[in-house]
Amino acid sequence: MSHCDEATNDIEVSTNSKRSGTDGVSRRAYLASAGAATMFASAGCAGGGGGAPTINVITWNDFAQDPVVESVEENVDATVEITSSTSSTEMFQQMNQSGDFDVAVPNNNLVPRFLNADLIEPVNTDAVDNYGSIYQKFRDFVGQQFTQDGNAYGVPIRWGWYGYAYDTREVPDHEPSYNIMFEDDYVDTDLDGQVIMYDEAAKTMPVAALYLAASEGGSSYKEALTENDRMTFTEDQIQNMRDLLIDQKPSLEGYISSDTTFIQQFQQGNFLVGHSGRNEIVRLQENQDADWVEFVVPREGAMAWYETAVVSQASDNPEMAWEVVNEYISPATGAELARQGKSPSCNPNVADELDETEAELYGRIDPERIEQFIPFKDIDSDVQEPYNAAWEEVKA
Amino acid sequence: MATERGGSTEPAEQTSQEYTDRLFSHQRIESLLGNGLYAFAALMLVFLWLPLLIIVFLSFAQSPNLLPFEGFTLGNYQGITGExxxxxxxxxxxxxxxxxxxxxxxxxxxxxxxxxxxxxxxxxxxxxxxxxxxxxxxxxxxxxxxxxxxxxxxxxxxxxxxxxxxxxxxxxxxxxxxxxxxxxxxxxxxxxxxxxxxxxxxxxxxxxxxxxxxxxxxxxxxxxxxxxxxxxxxxxxxxxxxxxxxxxxxxxxxxxxxxxxxxxxxxxxxxxxxxxxxxxxxxxxxxxxxxxxxxxxxx
Amino acid sequence: MAAPDRDETLRATLVRGLSRRRTSLGVTVGPSAIWIVLLLVAPLAFMTAVSFASIDSVTFDIVWEPTVNNYYNLVAGGTSEYSLGPLVYKATAFEKAVLLSYAIATVATVLCLVFAFPLAYVLARLDDRMFKIVIYLVLLPFFTMYLVRAYSWRLMFGQSGVLNQVLGAVGVGPVGAFEFGILAIIVGLTHAYFPYMLITLYASLDGLDFSLIxxxxxxxxSRVDIVKDHIIPLTLPGIVGGCLFVFVPSVGAFITPQILGQGKVQMIGILIEQRAIGEATNAATASAASMAVVVSIVVAMFLVFRYVNLDELGGV
Incomplete structure (x- = not known):
C-alpha cells in the first residue's frame, strides 16, 4: 500500500512546482475558516433541562412527533425524551450497550431477545392500568411470546398487517393471493418488472412460506410460522423459500423498505403491485386522495406486527417509565399515535377518540379478523445461519 | 519533348496532387479530431454538471418532478427553516x-x-x-x-x-x-x-x-x-x-x-x-x- | 557567562528539548503513531480476531471460541451457478458480491479513464484564463458532497426519473435501461470518481513537454501514433494512479449502490453493512467478509504494481 502514497506524493510535487499560486494569503483564508468553524462547534454544546424526571425512550419516529409527546407530558408528570430509531435491532443494541434508555418500543419479534438478554423488567400491572383493555388476542400473543414465570415483559402498543397493494387502473379485480407476485399469468396484466417486495427478510421470507404453504403438501410451512414462538423452518424449507425468491427476482422492479419511498414510487407509477403494510396504503389514500389503489389480504394469510413497549432494568425510574408506556395505549395518546402512523392501537377504546373516517381506517378492528393474522416472529436459532444466508443469496 | 516532359512531370504532378489531397484530407481529419476533442471535453463537462443543474432547477420548481413542470417558487427555500x-x-x-x-x-x-x-x-x-x-x-x-x-x-x-x-x-x-x-x-x-x-x-x-x-x-x-x-x-x-x-x-x-x-x-x-x-x-x-x-x- | 538557570523558562526548556534528536523525533512521530496504533492497527487486529470468533445468537455478544466457519461460509454452500464450459461453479452471496463489485468497479474505472483523458488533455493545453474557468467547473463537483452527487443520479434514473420523463415527453416510452440497477450504479460511480481520474491525469499531462509532440x-x-507512442507512455503513472483512485473506492462503494440499486444490486459494501448493523447483525461474519475484501484489494494492488514499474510511477 505504500506504493500509492509514493505515487500521489510525487504527482503532487510535480503539480506544486507547475502552478504555484500566491502562498501567503491562503493562510489567512484558512484561519478565517477555522475560526468560523470553531464558533459552530461551541454552538453545538448548548442544551439541557430540568424539572420533572426525564424518561428516555428509543422508538419509532411517530412517537417523537409533537402531538404525541405533548399528550404524554400532559398526563404524566415526566419529561419525555425521544430518540428516533428505524429498526428494532438498533433499539436492542442501544439498550444492550448503554443504560441511557428507560423505554424501547421494538416490534414484537425482538422482545424475546430483550428478555433473554436480561435487559427488561416485568410489566408493572399497577402502573399500566390500560393493559386490561387491549384486544384479548394481543394478550394471548404476549402469553405465547414473552411471558416468564407468569410475568409479562412487554405491552403491545399499535399493530398492523402486511398484504399487498395494486393499481386498480392497470390490474383487474382478482382473488387476493400471493400468486400475483410469483406467477406471471395470475392476472391478465403484464407484471414483468412491476412488482415490489419488502426489503427485509423478516417481511418477505414469510410471504414465500405462505405461498408455498398453499401449494400441495405445503401445510408444514404454515405450521412453522404458527406453532411456536419462533419460526421453525427446516433447512430444506428455507432453501425452497430461497429458490422461490431467487426465481422471482428478475421480474421484480426492486426491493423497498421505506414507507415513504414506497408511497412516492407507487404514486409515480414505478410499479403496479407492491408487497406492503396496510398503514402505507392508508397514508397514500388519505393524504394523496389516491382512489386507484387497493390493499388486500391474500387468501393464504397475512403477517401482523405489533410494536411492544419494554422497560429497561437499568431505568432509574421504572414506575414512571411504565406510566409513560401506559399513556401510549390510553385513548387520548393512543389516538395521536394511531394518526401519526395510520395504524390502529392495540387498545380498541382508542377508536372512541378518532373521528369517523379515521376510525374506519385505523380504529376498532373486528376481533374475528385479528384471529386470521399470524404475528411476525424471529427465526429459530437452530436455523438462523441458513436463514440469514438464504436471504443474502436472494439479494445477491 | 512535350510527351517526354509530360511523361516526366505528370507523375510528379500527380504525386504532388495526391500529396496535397492526402495532406488536405489529413488536415481535415486532424482538425476534425481536434474539434472532436474539444467537443468531447465539453460534453464531459456537461456530464459532470447536468445532474447537479437539474437539482438546482428543481429546487426552484413547484413539484419535485421535472415533468409536468408546474412553475417556479421560492417556497421550498422558506420551507427548510422549519425542517x-x-x-x-x-x-x-x-x-x-x-x-x-x-x-x-x-x-x-x-x-x-x-x-x-x-x-x-x-x-x-x-x-x-x-x-x-x-x-x-x-x-x-x-x-x-x-x-x-x-x-x-x-x-x-x-x-x-x-x-x-x-x-x-x-x-x-x-x-x-x-x-x-x-x-x-x-x-x-x-x-x-x-x-x-x-x-x-x-x-x-x-x-x-x-x-x-x-x-x-x-x-x-x-x-x-x-x-x-x-x-x-x-x-x-x-x-x-x-x-x-x-x-x-x-x-x-x-x-x-x-x-x-x-x-x-x-x-x-x-x-x-x-x-x-x-x-x-x-x-x-x-x-x-x-x-x-x-x-x-x-x- | 550569565547564569543560564535564571533564564530557564518553559520556552528555553522546549528549545533545548527540541534540539535533542531523540526528543524531537518523539514529539513528531509520537502522537500520530499513538493515533495510528490505537485507531487503525488495534481495530484491524481486533477485527481479525473477531472474524475467527462466533456470535451469541441472542445478545449479539462475541463468543471467543476460535473457528474458521466465518471464512468457510464465505465460499461454501453457494447457489448461484456459473458455468465455464463444462465447469459449473456455485457462487455464494459473498463471492457474487465480490465479483459484482469488481466488475462494476472495472467498468466504472475504464469509463472514467476514457472520458477523463480527452478532457485532461484539453485542460493541459488551455491558456491560463480558460484553464481557471474549466478547472473551476471540474473542481466544483469534486468538492460537492458525494452524497449530493449520488442523489442527483437518483433523480435522473428510475422508471419515472428525469431521463425517462424526457424520453416520454418526446414520445419514446420509458426505457428499461434507465431504471435503477447496475447501469445506474455504474453511471453514478463514474460521475462520482471522474474528477479524481481527471485531476490525476491532468497532473501527469501537465508535466508533458508539448513541443515534443x-x-x-x-x-x-499521426495523432494515433502520437497518443500511442508518446502521450500514453509518458502519462502511464498518472493513468495507473487515477485508475487506482477510481477502482478501490468503487469496489467498496456503499452509498451509490444503496441509492441507485433499488435493493437489487448487492455489492460488497452493502453486504458488509447488512452483516454489521442490518437485520442479521453478526460482528463475526461481518469481520470475516471485511478482512477477505481487504486481502483481495491488497492482492489486486500487488498484481497491478507487479506489472507497472514503481520507479516509473514516481517519475513524473
Missing amino acids: PGLRSSVVASFSIATLSAIIATVLGVLSSFALTRYQFPLREVYRTFGIIPMIVPGVILGVGLRFYFLTVGIDPSFFATVLTHSLYGLPFVLLIVSARLYTFDESLEEAARDLGADPLTTFRDITFPVIAPAIGAGFLFAWVRSFEDYIRALFVSGVTTDPLTQWMFGKITKASAENLNVLNVVSTLIVLAIAIALAVAMNYGNVTGYVAGTGDEEE | EAARDLGA
Whole structure:
C-alpha cells in the first residue's frame, strides 16, 4: 500500500512546482475558516433541562412527533425524551450497550431477545392500568411470546398487517393471493418488472412460506410460522423459500423498505403491485386522495406486527417509565399515535377518540379478523445461519 | 519533348496532387479530431454538471418532478427553516469536521516533519500506515472501528465520530504537508540557525510561513472529507448524533415529495456554498496542485 | 557567562528539548503513531480476531471460541451457478458480491479513464484564463458532497426519473435501461470518481513537454501514433494512479449502490453493512467478509504494481 502514497506524493510535487499560486494569503483564508468553524462547534454544546424526571425512550419516529409527546407530558408528570430509531435491532443494541434508555418500543419479534438478554423488567400491572383493555388476542400473543414465570415483559402498543397493494387502473379485480407476485399469468396484466417486495427478510421470507404453504403438501410451512414462538423452518424449507425468491427476482422492479419511498414510487407509477403494510396504503389514500389503489389480504394469510413497549432494568425510574408506556395505549395518546402512523392501537377504546373516517381506517378492528393474522416472529436459532444466508443469496 | 516532359512531370504532378489531397484530407481529419476533442471535453463537462443543474432547477420548481413542470417558487427555500433536525445536523457536522480536522492537522504536520527530516526504524511502515486510513474502504474502516469502540467501551457517539474522522483526515494532511516539506529548501533553516535563531524561532519565522498554505490546504481537505463522510459516521455516530450526511441519507431513502423538495434545496445550498468557497480559495492559492496529490476515495 | 538557570523558562526548556534528536523525533512521530496504533492497527487486529470468533445468537455478544466457519461460509454452500464450459461453479452471496463489485468497479474505472483523458488533455493545453474557468467547473463537483452527487443520479434514473420523463415527453416510452440497477450504479460511480481520474491525469499531462509532440507532428506522425507512442507512455503513472483512485473506492462503494440499486444490486459494501448493523447483525461474519475484501484489494494492488514499474510511477 505504500506504493500509492509514493505515487500521489510525487504527482503532487510535480503539480506544486507547475502552478504555484500566491502562498501567503491562503493562510489567512484558512484561519478565517477555522475560526468560523470553531464558533459552530461551541454552538453545538448548548442544551439541557430540568424539572420533572426525564424518561428516555428509543422508538419509532411517530412517537417523537409533537402531538404525541405533548399528550404524554400532559398526563404524566415526566419529561419525555425521544430518540428516533428505524429498526428494532438498533433499539436492542442501544439498550444492550448503554443504560441511557428507560423505554424501547421494538416490534414484537425482538422482545424475546430483550428478555433473554436480561435487559427488561416485568410489566408493572399497577402502573399500566390500560393493559386490561387491549384486544384479548394481543394478550394471548404476549402469553405465547414473552411471558416468564407468569410475568409479562412487554405491552403491545399499535399493530398492523402486511398484504399487498395494486393499481386498480392497470390490474383487474382478482382473488387476493400471493400468486400475483410469483406467477406471471395470475392476472391478465403484464407484471414483468412491476412488482415490489419488502426489503427485509423478516417481511418477505414469510410471504414465500405462505405461498408455498398453499401449494400441495405445503401445510408444514404454515405450521412453522404458527406453532411456536419462533419460526421453525427446516433447512430444506428455507432453501425452497430461497429458490422461490431467487426465481422471482428478475421480474421484480426492486426491493423497498421505506414507507415513504414506497408511497412516492407507487404514486409515480414505478410499479403496479407492491408487497406492503396496510398503514402505507392508508397514508397514500388519505393524504394523496389516491382512489386507484387497493390493499388486500391474500387468501393464504397475512403477517401482523405489533410494536411492544419494554422497560429497561437499568431505568432509574421504572414506575414512571411504565406510566409513560401506559399513556401510549390510553385513548387520548393512543389516538395521536394511531394518526401519526395510520395504524390502529392495540387498545380498541382508542377508536372512541378518532373521528369517523379515521376510525374506519385505523380504529376498532373486528376481533374475528385479528384471529386470521399470524404475528411476525424471529427465526429459530437452530436455523438462523441458513436463514440469514438464504436471504443474502436472494439479494445477491 | 512535350510527351517526354509530360511523361516526366505528370507523375510528379500527380504525386504532388495526391500529396496535397492526402495532406488536405489529413488536415481535415486532424482538425476534425481536434474539434472532436474539444467537443468531447465539453460534453464531459456537461456530464459532470447536468445532474447537479437539474437539482438546482428543481429546487426552484413547484413539484419535485421535472415533468409536468408546474412553475417556479421560492417556497421550498422558506420551507427548510422549519425542517426538524436540519439545524442540529448542520451544527453536528460542522463541529465534528472542525474538531477532527484540527486533530488531523496537528498530528499530520508533526508526522510530516518526522518523515521528511529524520531517518528512523520502521519509517516506511509508519508512512504506509499513515496513508492507509484514506485507502481502506470506508465501510470496512467504519465497521472495524465500530466493533472496536464497542469493545473498549466507547459507544457510537459524537466523540467516536470525531476520533474516526481525525484518523481519516490524517493522510490528507500528511500527504500535502510532507510534499511541501520535501521541496522546502532546508538551507534556509540552516542559515537562520547559523545566524543564532533557536529552533522555535526558526520554525516561526522561516519554516511556518512557507508550509502554512500546505497546512491550510491539509486542514481544509480533512475538514471537507469529514463533512461529507457518510459511511464511517453511519457506524460510529450512534443514534444520538445525526450529521448532515445521515440526515440527508434518511431523506433520500425515505423519498417523498416534501423530502425531495427539501433535499433539492439543501443540495443546492451545498453546491452554492462550495462554489463560493472554491472561488475564494482558487483566487488565493494553488488549489489544483493540492487536489492532484490527494485524489482518493470518499465513500 | 550569565547564569543560564535564571533564564530557564518553559520556552528555553522546549528549545533545548527540541534540539535533542531523540526528543524531537518523539514529539513528531509520537502522537500520530499513538493515533495510528490505537485507531487503525488495534481495530484491524481486533477485527481479525473477531472474524475467527462466533456470535451469541441472542445478545449479539462475541463468543471467543476460535473457528474458521466465518471464512468457510464465505465460499461454501453457494447457489448461484456459473458455468465455464463444462465447469459449473456455485457462487455464494459473498463471492457474487465480490465479483459484482469488481466488475462494476472495472467498468466504472475504464469509463472514467476514457472520458477523463480527452478532457485532461484539453485542460493541459488551455491558456491560463480558460484553464481557471474549466478547472473551476471540474473542481466544483469534486468538492460537492458525494452524497449530493449520488442523489442527483437518483433523480435522473428510475422508471419515472428525469431521463425517462424526457424520453416520454418526446414520445419514446420509458426505457428499461434507465431504471435503477447496475447501469445506474455504474453511471453514478463514474460521475462520482471522474474528477479524481481527471485531476490525476491532468497532473501527469501537465508535466508533458508539448513541443515534443509538435515536433513529432511536424515529422508527420499521426495523432494515433502520437497518443500511442508518446502521450500514453509518458502519462502511464498518472493513468495507473487515477485508475487506482477510481477502482478501490468503487469496489467498496456503499452509498451509490444503496441509492441507485433499488435493493437489487448487492455489492460488497452493502453486504458488509447488512452483516454489521442490518437485520442479521453478526460482528463475526461481518469481520470475516471485511478482512477477505481487504486481502483481495491488497492482492489486486500487488498484481497491478507487479506489472507497472514503481520507479516509473514516481517519475513524473
